[in-house]
Amino acid sequence: MELRQLRYFIKAKELLNFTEAARQLHISQSTLSQQIGQLEDELGVLLFDRLGKRITLTEAGRLFSGYALQSIHEAESGLQVLRDLNNMNTGQISIGLTYGLRPILAPALIRFMQTWPKITIQVVLGTSAELLDKLSHLELDFVLTFHEAEKEKQFKYQLLFESPMTLVMAPHMPLAKKKNVSLEAAAELPLALPAQGYSTRAFISHVLSQKNLSPNIALEINDINMLLEVIRSGEWYSILVRTSVKQEDGVVAVPITGKDMHRKAMIISMKETYEKKSVQSFYRLLKETSKSMG
Amino acid sequence: MELRQLRYFIKAKELLNFTEAARQLHISQSTLSQQIGQLEDELGVLLFDRLGKRITLTEAGRLFSGYALQSIHEAESGLQVLRDLNNMNTGQISIGLTYGLRPILAPALIRFMQTWPKITIQVVLGTSAELLDKLSHLELDFVLTFHEAEKEKQFKYQLLFESPMTLVMAPHMPLAKKKNVSLEAAAELPLALPAQGYSTRAFISHVLSQKNLSPNIALEINDINMLLEVIRSGEWYSILVRTSVKQEDGVVAVPITGKDMHRKAMIISMKETYEKKSVQSFYRLLKETSKSMG
DNA sequence: CATTATTGATCGGTTTTATCGATGGATGTG
DNA sequence: CACATCCATCGATAAAACCGATCAATAATG
Numbered sequence: 001m002e003l004r005q006l007r008y009f010i011k012a013k014e015l016l017n018f019t020e021a022a023r024q025l026h027i028s029q030s031t032l033s034q035q036i037g038q039l040e041d042e043l044g045v046l047l048f049d050r051l052g053k054r055i056t057l058t059e060a061g062r063l064f065s066g067y068a069l070q071s072i073h074e075a076e077s078g079l080q081v082l083r084d085l086n087n088m089n090t091g092q093i094s095i096g097l098t099y100g101l102r103p104i105l106a107p108a109l110i111r112f113m114q115t116w117p118k119i120t121i122q123v124v125l126g127t128s129a130e131l132l133d134k135l136s137h138l139e140l141d142f143v144l145t146f147h148e149a150e151k152e153k154q155f156k157y158q159l160l161f162e163s164p165m166t167l168v169m170a171p172h173m174p175l176a177k178k179k180n181v182s183l184e185a186a187a188e189l190p191l192a193l194p195a196q197g198y199s200t201r202a203f204i205s206h207v208l209s210q211k212n213l214s215p216n217i218a219l220e221i222n223d224i225n226m227l228l229e230v231i232r233s234g235e236w237y238s239i240l241v242r243t244s245v246k247q248e249d250g251v252v253a254v255p256i257t258g259k260d261m262h263r264k265a266m267i268i269s270m271k272e273t274y275e276k277k278s279v280q281s282f283y284r285l286l287k288e289t290s291k292s293m294g
Numbered sequence: 295m296e297l298r299q300l301r302y303f304i305k306a307k308e309l310l311n312f313t314e315a316a317r318q319l320h321i322s323q324s325t326l327s328q329q330i331g332q333l334e335d336e337l338g339v340l341l342f343d344r345l346g347k348r349i350t351l352t353e354a355g356r357l358f359s360g361y362a363l364q365s366i367h368e369a370e371s372g373l374q375v376l377r378d379l380n381n382m383n384t385g386q387i388s389i390g391l392t393y394g395l396r397p398i399l400a401p402a403l404i405r406f407m408q409t410w411p412k413i414t415i416q417v418v419l420g421t422s423a424e425l426l427d428k429l430s431h432l433e434l435d436f437v438l439t440f441h442e443a444e445k446e447k448q449f450k451y452q453l454l455f456e457s458p459m460t461l462v463m464a465p466h467m468p469l470a471k472k473k474n475v476s477l478e479a480a481a482e483l484p485l486a487l488p489a490q491g492y493s494t495r496a497f498i499s500h501v502l503s504q505k506n507l508s509p510n511i512a513l514e515i516n517d518i519n520m521l522l523e524v525i526r527s528g529e530w531y532s533i534l535v536r537t538s539v540k541q542e543d544g545v546v547a548v549p550i551t552g553k554d555m556h557r558k559a560m561i562i563s564m565k566e567t568y569e570k571k572s573v574q575s576f577y578r579l580l581k582e583t584s585k586s587m588g
Numbered sequence: 589c590a591t592t593a594t595t596g597a598t599c600g601g602t603t604t605t606a607t608c609g610a611t612g613g614a615t616g617t618g
Numbered sequence: 619c620a621c622a623t624c625c626a627t628c629g630a631t632a633a634a635a636c637c638g639a640t641c642a643a644t645a646a647t648g
Contacts, residue, residue, distance in 0.1 A: 001297060001369055001373065002296045002297050002298060003295060003296050003297050003365075003369075004296060006369065043373060043376050044376065044377070044380065044382065045376050045379070045380060059379070060376050060379055063372075063375050063376065063379060064372045064375065064376055066372075067368050067369065067371050067372025067375065067568070068368075068369070068372055070368040071297075071365045071366075071368035071369040071372070072365075074361050074362075074364040074365035074368060075295055075297075075300065075361065075362070075365040077361050078357075078358045078360075078361025078362055078365070079295065079337060081357050081358065081361065082337050082338065082339050082354050082357065082358055083338070085339070085353070085354055085357060086338065086339060086354075088338065274361075
């Protein structure tokens, strides 16, 4: 059993396709097939079921993959520790980001890349659930998302800021001059909301159902920028976290009243794994950037 | 970086002697030297300081070794999981044992070897501190020891039984017929005690100093059997946990009064690491064996 | 202090093995 | 039914792990 074989196995497990996995690993398909076979021989069990051309993970493969992943991760953490020790400042950071928090990451990202030019950064957009799943599989260094639910034991949570939910509309709308607006009033309006799957949408649905309100949802859009464009037209209203809306978007955001009508922006990372110097530095940048937010 | 290299590194780190490490790894010294060198090249740091013929771990080596060990351990846990899944019932168990608990392990060991004939068992005798150190370095599956001090977060504790401290003497001594005896009385007697380093000795010293008693220690012996032999002569008394003394030893054990005068026999293992089926079975045997104890 | 033994690094040469391209069988797909 | 796609297998090749011999440095010994 060698780390090389574990790496091959993990990639094959992720893609469930030897040909593609071999391509991504920069080896030939035959090599991958042989190395997986060799690993299976050594372990004494099949890791994949070969049903003709399709392959699926066996129960053994599922059990083993967690340990394989952890083994690889420990070795790479060791490497990273030594890099940090020597201030090599190289390596990669993988960040999970939900759509609503994009405006937060951008400025921090720019400042980070100026101080850590040799670090490669990968940003993965996705839903909160998807990203936390990736995080727990050690595919991400941390996740930036809104989070109010109960905390899981395996994760570490750092609060960045709290931000109120706002009713978003074109500047010329009558409500635009109000200091705030009630959720009940908002539910009556023709709404254009982020599509299902977005954490903001789930949050809105949750608070509405708690108050037994059935909103007037006229439009669902998969993209925040397009959503804002639609709002600017003045036909519809939307409900978004205030920090999702920037000044230059040309819309007005009026806070919605109520004690639960604010969201908590969090950095979520794995507890009890080595945290690279560069990642720690990124946390500081995010917290500084966030001071003015909320 | 491959597991092979990590295994070589760990062995070299343990022995701080490449020649001997290579011998134990069944490879030549030149191979070990090359593989360590290759690993160091890849990591970009020296893991060992070469001061002529002596080698010592560098700071980098110290940092890295924890991750290397963990990486190897995860891979081997994965292997063990699959063996358990297939009821292969092979492998090795390493047990840390303190002297005072030898009588507990022996019967469980015999029954275990009857039901799990293909499992190799390694028993390591040592002081509690030594063994817990080995445990935390994943060199042992579990440790069998008396333990009253506070619990450490990384360990899991399973209570086997509690057993009173007793005054041990030859059967013909006057005190031998008493139901119990006070610590104060015991401190006056000529005592033959286990030597420094034994957990029982540390415990005795601790309770005596708490009561401001200075005992009359006439003899210190490094071996429980020899200690008992000396006691049988009738010249001295000793203080031991009751379970350390068997019927056939030909001595009498009279409980010492006082609420803290009993010791807790524990199974201590690592939290959050995979526990082999065979080890779990060993726990059950130990608990059954212990029911009659205390 | 000179001698000897021991240790780790290095250098060719050998063996092992990881890898590749080609091929074939199996299985979906149009 | 032809066709594309996927994984396993085979022989050949390149890479690497490994070994024995040797050397320099150092510790141990008399």
